Amino acid sequence: MLFASRSFCCLGIRTYQLQTDLLSRSFRFSAPTTMAFRHKNTRRIEGLDSNVWVEFTKVAADPSIVNLGQGLPDISPPSYVKEELAKAAAVDRLNQYTRGFGHPSLVKALSQVYERVCGRKIDPLTDILVTVGAYGSLFSTIQALVEEGDEVIIIEPFYDCYEPMVKMAGAKPVFIPLRYKNDGNPASSADWVLDPAELANKFNSKTKAIILNTPHNPMGKVFTREELQVIADLCIRHDTLCISDEVYEWLVYKGNKHIKIAMLPGMWERTITIGSAGKTYSVTGWKLGWAIGPQNLIKHLQVVHQNTLYTCPTPLQEALAQAFWIDYKRMDDPDCYFYSLSRELESKRDRMARLLQEAGLKPIIPDGGYFMIVDVSTLNVDLSDVDEKQPYDYRFVKWMITSKKLSAIPLSAFCGPETKRQFEKYIRFCFIKKDSTLDAAEAILKNWNKQPA
Amino acid sequence: QTHFLFLSLQAKMSRPVRARRLEGIDKNIWVEFVKLAATYSKVNLGQGFPDFPPPDFLKEAFVKTVSGKNHMLHQYTRAFGHPPLVKILAQFFGKLLGRDLDPMTNVMVTVGAYQALFYCFQAFVDEGDEVIIIEPFFDCYESMVKMAGGTPVFVPLRLKAPKDGKLMSSADWQLDPAELASKFSNRTKAIVLNSPNNPLGKVFSRGELELIADLCVKHDVLCISDEVYEWLVYDGKEHVRIASLQGMWDRTVTIGSAGKTFSVTGWKVGWTVGPDRLLQHLRTVHQNSVYHCATVAQEAVAQGFQRELELYGKPESYFVQLPKELQQKRDCLVQSLDAVGMKPIVPEGTYFLVADISQFKSDVPDVPDSDEPYDSRFAKWMVKNKGLAAIPLSTFSCGAHKDNYNNFIRFCFAKEEATLKAANDILQKWKREKTSP
Numbered sequence: 033m034l035f036a037s038r039s040f041c042c043l044g045i046r047t048y049q050l051q052t053d054l055l056s057r058s059f060r061f062s063a064p065t066t067m068a069f070r071h072k073n074t075r076r077i078e079g080l081d082s083n084v085w086v087e088f089t090k091v092a093a094d095p096s097i098v099n100l101g102q103g104l105p106d107i108s109p110p111s112y113v114k115e116e117l118a119k120a121a122a123v124d125r126l127n128q129y130t131r132g133f134g135h136p137s138l139v140k141a142l143s144q145v146y147e148r149v150c151g152r153k154i155d156p157l158t159d160i161l162v163t164v165g166a167y168g169s170l171f172s173t174i175q176a177l178v179e180e181g182d183e184v185i186i187i188e189p190f191y192d193c194y195e196p197m198v199k200m201a202g203a204k205p206v207f208i209p210l211r212y213k214n215d216g217n218p219a220s221s222a223d224w225v226l227d228p229a230e231l232a233n234k235f236n237s238k239t240k241a242i243i244l245n246t247p248h249n250p251m252g253k254v255f256t257r258e259e260l261q262v263i264a265d266l267c268i269r270h271d272t273l274c275i276s277d278e279v280y281e282w283l284v285y286k287g288n289k290h291i292k293i294a295m296l297p298g299m300w301e302r303t304i305t306i307g308s309a310g311k312t313y314s315v316t317g318w319k320l321g322w323a324i325g326p327q328n329l330i331k332h333l334q335v336v337h338q339n340t341l342y343t344c345p346t347p348l349q350e351a352l353a354q355a356f357w358i359d360y361k362r363m364d365d366p367d368c369y370f371y372s373l374s375r376e377l378e379s380k381r382d383r384m385a386r387l388l389q390e391a392g393l394k395p396i397i398p399d400g401g402y403f404m405i406v407d408v409s410t411l412n413v414d415l416s417d418v419d420e421k422q423p424y425d426y427r428f429v430k431w432m433i434t435s436k437k438l439s440a441i442p443l444s445a446f447c448g449p450e451t452k453r454q455f456e457k458y459i460r461f462c463f464i465k466k467d468s469t470l471d472a473a474e475a476i477l478k479n480w481n482k483q484p485a
Numbered sequence: 486q487t488h489f490l491f492l493s494l495q496a497k498m499s500r501p502v503r504a505r506r507l508e509g510i511d512k513n514i515w516v517e518f519v520k521l522a523a524t525y526s527k528v529n530l531g532q533g534f535p536d537f538p539p540p541d542f543l544k545e546a547f548v549k550t551v552s553g554k555n556h557m558l559h560q561y562t563r564a565f566g567h568p569p570l571v572k573i574l575a576q577f578f579g580k581l582l583g584r585d586l587d588p589m590t591n592v593m594v595t596v597g598a599y600q601a602l603f604y605c606f607q608a609f610v611d612e613g614d615e616v617i618i619i620e621p622f623f624d625c626y627e628s629m630v631k632m633a634g635g636t637p638v639f640v641p642l643r644l645k646a647p648k649d650g651k652l653m654s655s656a657d658w659q660l661d662p663a664e665l666a667s668k669f670s671n672r673t674k675a676i677v678l679n680s681p682n683n684p685l686g687k688v689f690s691r692g693e694l695e696l697i698a699d700l701c702v703k704h705d706v707l708c709i710s711d712e713v714y715e716w717l718v719y720d721g722k723e724h725v726r727i728a729s730l731q732g733m734w735d736r737t738v739t740i741g742s743a744g745k746t747f748s749v750t751g752w753k754v755g756w757t758v759g760p761d762r763l764l765q766h767l768r769t770v771h772q773n774s775v776y777h778c779a780t781v782a783q784e785a786v787a788q789g790f791q792r793e794l795e796l797y798g799k800p801e802s803y804f805v806q807l808p809k810e811l812q813q814k815r816d817c818l819v820q821s822l823d824a825v826g827m828k829p830i831v832p833e834g835t836y837f838l839v840a841d842i843s844q845f846k847s848d849v850p851d852v853p854d855s856d857e858p859y860d861s862r863f864a865k866w867m868v869k870n871k872g873l874a875a876i877p878l879s880t881f882s883c884g885a886h887k888d889n890y891n892n893f894i895r896f897c898f899a900k901e902e903a904t905l906k907a908a909n910d911i912l913q914k915w916k917r918e919k920t921s922p
Contacts, residue, residue: 049788069735071674077766081765086564089564106557108556109556115552121547122548147880164775176504197773271500314559315560317780318780319777319778319779332507333505340599345779444664
């Protein structure tokens with residue numbers, strides 16, 4: 033490869049010129065650029081390069097598409113949250129490094145809020161780690177506590193990152209699906225359950241952890257105390273950890289209660305509970321999350337943290353702390369954002385369900401979270417033109433984006449290899465959307481059977 | 486009833502849980518020194534962050550972004566980097582590297598340069614791979630290589646003999662070419678380069694970089710180039726980007742930092758620049774670790790770079806003003822230390838300098854049979870007794886080589902005038918106490 037000398041006048045006073053004597057030096061080496069490039073990826077990331085989001089967020093980025101796919105709100109975060117961030121950034125020292133494991137005022141606020149919720153003392157310095165989103169907490173937990181030789185139980189469908197994170201740690205994911213009860217109502221997320229005997233069979237001496245997600249993404253199931261007790265009993269019997277992803281903890285609808293598995297007897301010492309500012313305050317772009325647990329587990333997450341990114345951004349943590357204080361003071365008041373957001377979303381949930389039902393579909397009504405899944409095979413859409421190699425739901429969503437200008441996420445992305453067929457007729461809609469977005473979705477669904485002009 | 490009793494007896498988590506990858510990397514030097522500084526220091530020249538405000542234009546950009554009409558800036562942005570930011574970074578670094586950069590494939594945003602480093606080791610270092618680290622080094626390199634299962638191989642910068650009466654320069658820290666060459670083996674996966682160098686302030690010359698580049702090409706080794714202090718170079722010196730040297734673009738990941746570039750270390754915005762065939766693997770690690778970086782700060786940093794692109798080379802450019810100001814602060818601290826009898830080594834870049842404190846042996850009690858290096862004992866004594874915090878240089882070297890560096894401590898001079906004056910007062914008082922009977 034020959035380098036021509038170039039100058040960059042647009043750089044102003046200084047021009048940058050590559051040395052022409054490099055030309056003469058290039059012949060010293062034995063064809064360096066034609067040598068086989070041996071630098072492939074490491075083993076730990078082998079096969080982990082593809083990702084449903086990369087595919088579908090690109091496709092849905094077109095603003096003419098009604099985007100009910102990726103789980104992000106298009107409603108505004110509460111104004112006091114934005115104000116606190118502007119205030120924080122105006123303080124000079126809040127633009128510099130803060131405490132690595134979590135900004136002091138934030139871990140203090142988190143300990144207060146969760147002490148109240150859990151009814152147990154939580155030490156802000158030793159029992160909490162602040163991370164880059166709940167995603168970062170999942171990563172830190174798995175890197176700290178899971179390794180080659182371990183098995184990790186994952187309940188299907190699952191938030192898609194669990195599987196690659198477990199694999200990147202060198203461990204083996206072991207899947208168990210939610211199935212709807214024989215005498216149950218398949219349209220209710222509560223009636224999708226784990227078979228206790230099947231679950232018990234998945235545990236063995238290699239089982240390091242089970243990942244629990246309640247309220248559940250994508251199904252919206254809120255695990256009951258009894259269901260959690262079954263899981264807890266097995267964790268205790270097999271001396272297994274529980275990684276409890278509770279990012280939607282506040283988004284629980286009437287008739288349901290969010291129970292923290294860490295609060296069941298024998299579970300605090302073996303559970304890492306994960307939360308998210310993005311989901312709590314409708315600020316997914318702040319990417320702040322936290323892991324809460326006993327010191328002897330959290331300390332390992334802290335070691336991962338100090339060797340991966342060291343600190344999280346300061347002004348965001350300060351603003352989040354202030355927002356938490358505001359809502360902590362009104363946790364007895366229905367106006368507390370934790371409850372008001374949930375009420376707002378419940379009516380959006382009901383609306384979304386109606387829209388889908390009017391289009392002839394039978395959605396599974398979630399008891400929590402802001403997603404709704406639905407079997408679309410009854411629409412009998414002709415997908416013969418769409419890429420045959422992909423599962424039905426991938427093809428359906430791609431078709432729906434192009435011809436109906438509506439996006440969703442295919443459910444088989446959230447399944448292990450054995451269960452993909454079971455769920456490949458389902459797609460996931462996100463309903464934390466402003467009214468005008470839901471209006472636009474309604475218009476599309478109402479006109480579903482009409483051919484485009 | 487008995488069932489419950491049985492379970493409660495079993496309740497305690499009994500099996501060992503910590504993953505082996507964390508072995509030997511749990512200690513961290515900052516924990517101790519940050520605590521000491523917080524407890525004792527009146528003047529903290531230890532940890533590396535500015536105590537002066539970020540530039541107004543950047544603070545304004547942040548507030549505008551936060552409070553603006555587009556509330557979607559509080560939601561997820563593109564995972565591999567907010568489009569306005571990667572576009573301006575591709576433009577900016579494209580010009581500096583002399584090539585066309587694709588913002589989507591040649592740039593990736595990370596949570597600080599720290600995370601960019603983590604990604605490089607996770608993406609490229611497997612068990613059994615060797616990674617060459619030049620000592621003294623930013624401390625995380627060693628632990629990150631170990632966490633990735635790699636073996637760090639150290640090669641020291643050595644200080645040339647001082648010339649009588651003259652202040653030394655960071656340029657006097659040098660690698661021995663034969664020694665460097667001997668560290669490359671067929672197990673060598675990568676070399677980590679940090680220029681301008683923390684803690685020494687050394688700015689590697691073109692010749693020194695060509696030496697490293699030649700070896701990388703000859704042995705087909707990757708270069709992880711930590712250039713976070715790229716704008717902080719003094720006395721008209723040039724920061725040469727190793728990725729621009731012959732044969733290096735294809736095998737180099739260049740790392741940068743908004744924290745150091747714009748004096749906003751608390752924003753934790755960093756980036757990697759390199760060929761797609763290397764960055765694709767960083768993307769894989771990223772999408773399986775944190776996936777997105779915070780949006781608001783990326784938007785504000787993009788606006789900051791836009792301004793700098795327009796003002797490039799002009800006197801109002803922050804990239805011209807900041808090094809100018811820091812050079813003055815450097816000279817101020819150098820003078821203070823020299824006047825007192827500590828021998829500062831004048832840095833060519835960064836906002837750190839190291840000073841030889843061997844003349845102060847009398848002040849710090851000798852502890853026989855101590856494992857702790859002298860500079861560490863000295864730094865602790867100094868913060869407790871003089872209220873001045875600095876970091877011992879031996880903390881930036883591997884365990885086996887601490888003796889090479891144990892007569893130096895590192896000062897950070899990215900501090901307000903008042904802070905540097907207060908440091909000077911402490912040092913002057915100390916000198917008077919030493920010379921008075």
